[in-house]
Amino acid sequence: MKTMTDNFMISFLQRFDEHPFDVKLHGKTHHIGNGNPTFVVDLKEDIEGKELLTSTSLALGEAYMKGNLEVEGDLFEALDSFLGQMDRFSTDRSKLKKLMFTSQSKKNQEKEVTSHYDIGNDFYSLWLDETMSYSCGYFKHETDTLYEAQCNKVERILEKLCLKKDMTLLDIGCGWGYLLIRAAKEYGVKGLGITLSHEQQKEFEERIEKEGLTGQIEVARLDYRELEKSGRQFDRVVSVGMLEHVGRANYELFVKNVDSVLKPGGLLLLHYISALKEYPGDPWIKKYIFPGGMVPSLREIIHLFGDYRFYTLDVESLRRHYYKTLRCWEQNFSGHRQEVEEKMGTEFARMWELYLSSCAATFHNGIIDLHQILVSKGVNNELPMTRWY
Numbered sequence: 001m002k003t004m005t006d007n008f009m010i011s012f013l014q015r016f017d018e019h020p021f022d023v024k025l026h027g028k029t030h031h032i033g034n035g036n037p038t039f040v041v042d043l044k045e046d047i048e049g050k051e052l053l054t055s056t057s058l059a060l061g062e063a064y065m066k067g068n069l070e071v072e073g074d075l076f077e078a079l080d081s082f083l084g085q086m087d088r089f090s091t092d093r094s095k096l097k098k099l100m101f102t103s104q105s106k107k108n109q110e111k112e113v114t115s116h117y118d119i120g121n122d123f124y125s126l127w128l129d130e131t132m133s134y135s136c137g138y139f140k141h142e143t144d145t146l147y148e149a150q151c152n153k154v155e156r157i158l159e160k161l162c163l164k165k166d167m168t169l170l171d172i173g174c175g176w177g178y179l180l181i182r183a184a185k186e187y188g189v190k191g192l193g194i195t196l197s198h199e200q201q202k203e204f205e206e207r208i209e210k211e212g213l214t215g216q217i218e219v220a221r222l223d224y225r226e227l228e229k230s231g232r233q234f235d236r237v238v239s240v241g242m243l244e245h246v247g248r249a250n251y252e253l254f255v256k257n258v259d260s261v262l263k264p265g266g267l268l269l270l271h272y273i274s275a276l277k278e279y280p281g282d283p284w285i286k287k288y289i290f291p292g293g294m295v296p297s298l299r300e301i302i303h304l305f306g307d308y309r310f311y312t313l314d315v316e317s318l319r320r321h322y323y324k325t326l327r328c329w330e331q332n333f334s335g336h337r338q339e340v341e342e343k344m345g346t347e348f349a350r351m352w353e354l355y356l357s358s359c360a361a362t363f364h365n366g367i368i369d370l371h372q373i374l375v376s377k378g379v380n381n382e383l384p385m386t387r388w389y
Helices: 002-013 049-054 056-065 075-083 106-117 121-127 146-160 178-187 198-210 248-261 283-288 298-307 319-335 337-344 346-364
Strands: 021-025 028-032 040-043 069-072 168-172 190-195 217-221 234-240 262-274 310-317 369-377
Touching: 002 021, 002 028, 002 049, 049 056, 056 069, 056 283, 056 346, 075 346, 106 198, 121 198, 121 319, 121 337, 146 178, 146 262, 146 319, 146 369, 168 178, 178 190, 178 217, 190 198, 198 217, 234 248, 248 262, 248 298, 262 298, 283 346, 298 310, 298 369, 319 337, 319 346, 319 369, 337 346
Parallel strands: 021 040, 168 190, 168 234, 190 217, 234 262
Antiparallel strands: 021 028, 040 069, 262 369, 310 369
16 A cells, blocks of 8 residues: 555655755655756655645645655755746645635635734844835845845835825835835824734834834735725825735725725835736645735736736835745744744644745746836826936
């Protein structure tokens, strides 16, 4: 029986033969691909064939989390080799329907968002930089630190928004608030940040008080779907890393709510993880990291803007910057691995390590991208005629 299982496992792994590697299984070493192995996969327990066929991602990811699969060599390098061949993964969408397509109701999406962002500010502070920015940085120079890259990113966004003193700025999915704080201090704007995370709101409120910005900026726990009824109006709207939680069926609803609060001639900057096509997402990521997460394609978001008379002014890809950001996070996380294990447990630490490394690999392979789109509500002839940054 073991021989049949072994034969299936090795036969299955042979589909990932673009980069040579070895597999250790039941005391034997099997070689995959041509050339010297660049890493070794050590399988300490069998993985059922039906699990691999239902979801290769889930089967291998869960085996790694539980310690039943070890990688001898650099984890990122191994994942970079594997995930560049994701078209060879098996995913049975009919069996995974409940996991892949969750409810996009307010109640469920709030539960999904808080499951990721409310696991503790102290945890995130271990491996994010001092700004607590949990999104793609911008590396102006090869030698930039993570902190410098995050400051560069925020400044780049604020410059694109062409801010002026006393303008009003709405940040949808404001995180821990660094962007709005910097906008208020450097440009003199007034702002509102909205989030569904209790932990982010708490930290942001403390930062506002500490920075002496009470009355100038505020943070609220608010769903984007409530903006239309808010009666508020803003000169500028920004959203960084939030659209991934909206869900394909609600993209137009998101744009509609932005339109309802953005003044005529106002600007919207959307910064989000994107894809070439409209994929439903990865099963392992959806189960363990971002429940309900969905990566929009660039074309479907651009298509929506025209329906609301939003004129596209600028589109920029930061894919390679996100790859580098993730490698920095991965390095920081590794430096605090023992603390994470003590606080969250070994399985969680292995899960998060796999998450950071696999995301870096998918950006590196171009499976996903990061785009900033700048649009104007209506024709806006008052803006600079040349690229302003």
